[in-house]
Amino acid sequence: MPTTGDDLAPEIWLVIAEEVVASDIYSKGRLRSRYMAVNRVFFNLYLDTVYGDVQWTKLDKAMMKQLKRLQEPVIASHVRSLRIHAWFIDYLMKRDAKTILPSTIPGRIMSFFTSNAEAHPANQAQSKLISNISSKAIMDLMMSAIHNMKNVIEYHFELRDLKLTKDSSRFLVAARQAFSSSLRKLSVHTTIFKFESVLALSDFEHLEDLELYFDYQCLRVHEEDAHEASKFAESQVLKDTIVPFINRRKDRLQSLTIASYSMVDLSNFFESIGPFSSLRRLSANICLDTKQLSDSKALTNFIHNHRNSLFELDIRPRPPEEDFVDADDTARRRKESWVRIQKALLGNRDVARSLEGLHISIGDLDACLALVDRSSHSLSHLSLVDNFLSFEDLKRVLNLFARNPFRLKSLLPGLHSLVLLFEICSDCADPVFNVQDRFFKGLRDAASEGRLDWQVEHITVIQIRRPIGQEDAELLGVPSTGGYTDQRYMDAISSTIHSVKSHKGIHWHRQLPPRRINSTPPRPPR
Numbered sequence: 001m002p003t004t005g006d007d008l009a010p011e012i013w014l015v016i017a018e019e020v021v022a023s024d025i026y027s028k029g030r031l032r033s034r035y036m037a038v039n040r041v042f043f044n045l046y047l048d049t050v051y052g053d054v055q056w057t058k059l060d061k062a063m064m065k066q067l068k069r070l071q072e073p074v075i076a077s078h079v080r081s082l083r084i085h086a087w088f089i090d091y092l093m094k095r096d097a098k099t100i101l102p103s104t105i106p107g108r109i110m111s112f113f114t115s116n117a118e119a120h121p122a123n124q125a126q127s128k129l130i131s132n133i134s135s136k137a138i139m140d141l142m143m144s145a146i147h148n149m150k151n152v153i154e155y156h157f158e159l160r161d162l163k164l165t166k167d168s169s170r171f172l173v174a175a176r177q178a179f180s181s182s183l184r185k186l187s188v189h190t191t192i193f194k195f196e197s198v199l200a201l202s203d204f205e206h207l208e209d210l211e212l213y214f215d216y217q218c219l220r221v222h223e224e225d226a227h228e229a230s231k232f233a234e235s236q237v238l239k240d241t242i243v244p245f246i247n248r249r250k251d252r253l254q255s256l257t258i259a260s261y262s263m264v265d266l267s268n269f270f271e272s273i274g275p276f277s278s279l280r281r282l283s284a285n286i287c288l289d290t291k292q293l294s295d296s297k298a299l300t301n302f303i304h305n306h307r308n309s310l311f312e313l314d315i316r317p318r319p320p321e322e323d324f325v326d327a328d329d330t331a332r333r334r335k336e337s338w339v340r341i342q343k344a345l346l347g348n349r350d351v352a353r354s355l356e357g358l359h360i361s362i363g364d365l366d367a368c369l370a371l372v373d374r375s376s377h378s379l380s381h382l383s384l385v386d387n388f389l390s391f392e393d394l395k396r397v398l399n400l401f402a403r404n405p406f407r408l409k410s411l412l413p414g415l416h417s418l419v420l421l422f423e424i425c426s427d428c429a430d431p432v433f434n435v436q437d438r439f440f441k442g443l444r445d446a447a448s449e450g451r452l453d454w455q456v457e458h459i460t461v462i463q464i465r466r467p468i469g470q471e472d473a474e475l476l477g478v479p480s481t482g483g484y485t486d487q488r489y490m491d492a493i494s495s496t497i498h499s500v501k502s503h504k505g506i507h508w509h510r511q512l513p514p515r516r517i518n519s520t521p522p523r524p525p526r
Contacts, residue, residue, distance in 0.1 A: 013041040047078040056142065057085040059092075059133075067141045076148030082179075083156040084142075089171075090162045092135035136167050143174045152179050157198060159190035160215065164197055176203045185255075187211035192234045192262055196241045207249050211257035211283075212242065214264070227263065234264040243272045250276045259285035260292070263321060267298040279306045281357075283314035287321060288337035300344040304351050312357030312381070315341070335363055335386070342367040357381035362389075369396060376400045419460045444496055457501045461489040 017031055030049040035042045054070070056063060070076045155175070162168055180203045188198050192214050217230055246253070253276050260266060266286060282303065286292065293299060303313065317338040319330045338361050345351050346367055352358070355375040362368045362384050372382065379401075389397065487503070494500040 010041050013039065014045070017042060017045055044078070047075060048080070051075055051078045053081045053083075054079050055083040057083065059088040059138065064133075067145055070145035070148065071141070073148040076145055077150050079149045079152055081154035081156070082146075082149065082152050084175075085158045085160075086162040086168075087158075087160055089135055089139065089168065090160070092133070092138060093163060093165065093168070096135050139167055139171045143171055146175055146178045149178060150182065152182055154185040154187075155179050155183055156187040156211075157189070159188070159194055159198060164194070169197065172197055176200055180204060181206065183207060185209035185211075187213075187257075189213040189215060191215045191217050192237050192242070192264065193217065195237070195245075199241070199245045205249070206252065208252055209255040210246065210249070210253055212259070214258075214260040214262040216261045217263070231264050234262060235268065238264065238269050239272065243269065246273050250274055252278065254278050255281040255283075257283040257285075259283075260287070261318075263292065265292055265294050267293055267295040270298040270302045271295075274302065275305050277309070279309050281312040281314070282306065282310060283316075283359075285316045286318060288317045288341050289320040289333065292321065293337075296340055296344045299341065300348065300351070303345065304348045307348075307351055307353065311355060312359075313352060313355055314357070314359040315361070316359070316385070317341075317361055331386075335361070338363040339367065342371065346370055354378045359383040359385075361385055362387040365393060365396075369400065372397070373400050418456045418458070456497060457499055459490055459493055459500055459503055461493070 017035075020035065021031055031042065031046050033046060036046045037043075051066075051070070054066065070079070157175070164172075176198075183204050184206060186204055186207055186209070188195065188211070190198065190213075195212075217234065246256075250273075256276070256279060258266075258269075284299065288296070288299075303310070315338075317334055319334045320337055342363050351374075352371050353374045354377075356378055358372065358375060358379060358381070360368065360371065360383075363386075365387075368384065372379070372384075384397070490503045494503075
């Protein structure tokens with residue numbers, strides 16, 4: 001019997017789809033809609049690329065069109081990741097409250113005149129954007145779409161200042177029930193007091209990746225007693241609600257991210273959670289000063305207790321929450337808070353060994369290098385931030401990865417992608433001959449002398465001067481005002497290192513499977 005396309009395995013059709021996308025210069029990295037009719041594999045692949053990642057972050061025509069399409073169960077079943085920012089729901093609820101007709105005659109007269117007044121120019125764009133759709137109608141549409149999403153594995157929700165009304169609470173319950181059995185990753189942004197409305201102890205039993213962001217709790221009064229009472233109440237909620245939720249899933253969690261913008265002391269929190277038998281990644285973006293981490297051993301002991309399972313460690317100290325003096329003073333206090341954690345980590349000889357990913361602030365350079373050296377034989381991802389290294393300091397870092405004296409080729413022989421950041425020295429006597437010029441001169445010399453055997457395929461060069469995208473900034477661990485990509489130097493590297501295929505080093509990193517730094521990287525887009 002002759003073989004037809006329907007006889008081919010789905011895996012073969014996926015390879016064919018990759019080749020179609022790679023050969024189509026107008027595809028923007030995804031399968032185009034005209035291929036949907038080829039067969040069921042292409043049909044499903046197209047819906048996966050269009051509706052696989054749904055973001056409800058801004059109420060505009062595009063979101064309303066998407067909401068309408070997601071009322072169809074077939075389409076909604078292709079959603080794998082859902083991200084919701086609830087600010088626009090809060091805005092609509094406040095707007096709806098203002099449009100309720102007053103019960104008194106004078107109030108109705110005043111509402112007549114104010115309703116006919118011209119909107120402030122700053123609000124005209126929002127009023128056109130939102131139209132006349134009520135908050136209840138929007139939430140009904142969203143709940144209907146969520147009910148059809150049977151295969152969501154990632155849920156990102158930013159509750160922020162959304163008031164917990166009857167309708168908003170009904171929406172939160174609907175989301176919990178819809179994703180309870182399928183969800184593998186949960187990310188929640190809200191104040192500690194509101195976590196109970198999002199997290200139910202019995203929901204999300206199969207979580208493997210948990211991200212909790214504790215937002216700052218605003219107070220109507222600023223007396224010291226009020227702040228202390230609020231901190232005490234937050235610590236109780238942590239103990240009674242959030243800690244039990246985490247500990248109930250301690251046998252399954254592989255990745256835990258804690259970011260705190262609250263004033264609460266997190267020492268008891270770290271002492272109360274775990275141990276996690278399968279924890280592979282830990283990320284902490286918190287204040288490390290004595291006010292918000294009174295006992296440094298709480299964090300370092302937590303890391304020590306999971307030393308045998310951790311593959312990736314990410315610690316990013318936040319500026320201490322004290323009266324602002326100037327940027328230098330804030331940077332100094334931030335560095336001091338991290339140095340005390342560095343020294344505590346070094347006190348445990350078997351901490352931070354055999355890590356594959358390490359992302360930390362430099363703090364004290366000697367202590368930083370000592371930590372990096374513990375995993376120099378196994379590291380595949382290293383990010384050192386919050387300081388600019390001199391060329392001699394850079395040599396010290398690179399020498400951790402080589403038994404021989406400093407050589408450019410000693411930098412991670414298995415390198416596949418490379419992102420370089422250089423500072424622009426506007427006050428240098430000779431700005432043309434700056435750090436990156438010296439680096440590329442050394443690169444050319446090493447290549448011509450046969451001392452360079454890199455097989456790097458994807459590169460990005462960034463100069464620290466102008467803003468870069470927020471996503472790139474978060475990935476690289478630099479401020480969003482950090483820098484911009486420089487095509488000249490990427491061309492220079494490409495002409496020197498002939499294995500380079502693209503200037504998409506950052507984009508390639510985004511394609512890595514999250515939290516699976518042991519796995520084989522996927523094929524990067526061309």
